[in-house]
Amino acid sequence: MLEAFDRWKAREAEWGRRLFHETGRLLLAPEWNRSLETTKAALDKYRVPNERLSPDELRRRYPQMNPEGIGVALFEPTTGVLKAREGCIAVAEAFQKKGGRFRIGRATLGRRSGSRLTDVALSDGTSIAASSFVFACGPWLAKVFPDVMKGKLFTPRRDVFFFGTPPGDDRFSYPNFPNYSEDDSLGYYGFPSIDHRGFKVCPVGEKTAFDPDTDERLVSPYQVKRARDYVALRFPALKDQPVVESRVCQLEMSVDEHFIVDRHPALENVWLVGGGSGHGYKHGPVLGEYVARRVIGQDKNPELEPVFRLKAQAFPA
Ligand SMILES: Cc1cc2nc3c(=O)[nH]c(=O)nc-3n(C[C@H](O)[C@H](O)[C@H](O)COP(=O)(O)OP(=O)(O)OC[C@H]3O[C@@H](n4cnc5c(N)ncnc54)[C@H](O)[C@@H]3O)c2cc1C
Structure with a gap:
């Protein structure tokens, strides 16, 4: 992972494009648990900066977030967001500059x-x-x-939401808020608004299989409600903000x-x-x-x- 990030940064320099935003990430949990312990041990082992934060410290650093129900957080300041679409375009351009050729079409054996x-x-x-x-x-x-x-x-669907941030309020935009991830049974994650796209919220845990060719990419009312309920609790200033963009995509989980x-x-x-x-x-x-x-x-x-x-x-x- 660390090697991959070094390479992304090297490619950014080589291609003269910004693909990575060092947002940092908060892992939020009701209490210190085995998963956080394992994560921290791995970060320490590879000397990745990290910090355990109390609810009081969270309140002080991120007053735009309501830490209700959070007993502890693990903060990684050096991780961030990669812009996937731009990265793919950049890779495609570099490949062609080096003599590679693209053919677009459906391939069968x-x-x-x-x-x-x-x-x-x-x-x-x-x-x-x-x-x-x-x-x-x-x-x-x-x-x-x-x-x-x-x-x-297994290809479960994921509904992804981007909430518009209030006019003139940059508390939910990069670099003022990090990526976040709730380490509990419900599970939500997201990241700050980057390039004015909106504040990302993704409710996880959906177990419905998704067919990437035939299923419609329309968010479900159930996931809209989950995202809204979560935002109302965790980020009250975004409670009445509109969803400005939504996506439905699929993961490809191996066993x-x-x-x-x-x-x-x-x-x-x-x-x-x-x-x-x-x-x-x-x-x-x-x-x-x-x-x-x-x-x-x-x-x-x-x-x-x-x-x-x-x-x-x-x-x-
Ligand atoms: C909501 C969501 C959040 C995610 N978050 C993260 C994250 O934070 N970090 C992260 O690292 N990853 C994340 N991922 C996962 C990441 O997007 C995938 O793991 C990654 O895209 C897989 O890359 P891939 O090249 O294997 O497959 P894909 O990106 O799916 O590309 C496969 C390509 O093959 C093409 N193809 C398929 N069949 C054929 C055919 N017969 N002929 C020709 N072309 C074909 C498809 O059109 C497609 O372009 C996330 C995914 C989702 C859905």
């Missing part, structure tokens, strides 16, 4: 020769031949490989929440890559290199191979 895939067929009727193929299809992996991936990914980086069991030159489990984006610069090394047979981290293997377990049907 093409011809085979023994245990090797010879080409992929594109939706425009053309095909692409190669010696190796990496399928990094996110939640669609299970659609491209229905047999191999059966039960290996053990580890990435999947493995060869197709029947096609030796086909790689399955995915299972981001809600955390795939930020690891991109490191994971990309890791996958490339595996594919060309120059793996530097053999200890990770079993971790990222496609596991035998499956989600219940």
Whole structure:
């Protein structure tokens, strides 16, 4: 993770674009618990600055937040928000500048020769031949490989809200408020308004599977109510503010929440890559290199191979 952030920062400098905002993050919990303890131990181990905050300290630093029900917080000042869409565009541009070529189309498995895939067929009727193929299809992996991936990914929906901040009130905007995450059974997280987009609130815990091709991306009244109830409690000044943007997207959870980086069991030159489990984006610069090394047979981290293997377990049907 730390390596990935270093690389994002290096790419920012190289490309002359701002992709990362160092907002900091608050983990909020009713009481100190095992999960916070584990997180703190990991942060300490890797010398990532962190601080345990009491409700009084929270009140002093963030008077715009009502700490009711919060017994403790863990603050990480150096983490932040990556702008995912801009990052993807920047990567695409850099790839093309280095001679890479994009073809946009729906790919399906093409011809085979023994245990090797010879080409992929594109939706425009053309095909692409190669010696190796990496399928990094996110939640669609299970659609491209229905047999191999059966039960290996679960794609719950997430409703995401951006609340407009009151005119002239910058208390909920970067850099005046950090990312936050409620470490309790209900679970909410979000981050400050960046580039005037609005204050993000995402209620988590939704267990409904989402089809990324056919399900409508309209937020549900239930999640609107959850987001509003939460904002009214935690950020009272935003209580009557309008939702200025909303999104519905899907996670692609693997059975053990580890990435999947493995060869197709029947096609030796086909790689399955995915299972981001809600955390795939930020690891991109490191994971990309890791996958490339595996594919060309120059793996530097053999200890990770079993971790990222496609596991035998499956989600219940
Ligand atoms: C609400 C929400 C919050 C998140 N928050 C975070 C976060 O804070 N930090 C973080 O790191 N990650 C986060 N994630 C997760 C992150 O977005 C994913 O892990 C990441 O996008 C996975 O990247 P990917 O390249 O594996 O798949 P994707 O980003 O899903 O990309 C897969 C691509 O493959 C294409 N594709 C699929 N099938 C085919 C086909 N047959 N032919 C051609 N193309 C195909 C798709 O069109 C798509 O462009 C979040 C996700 C959600 C939904």
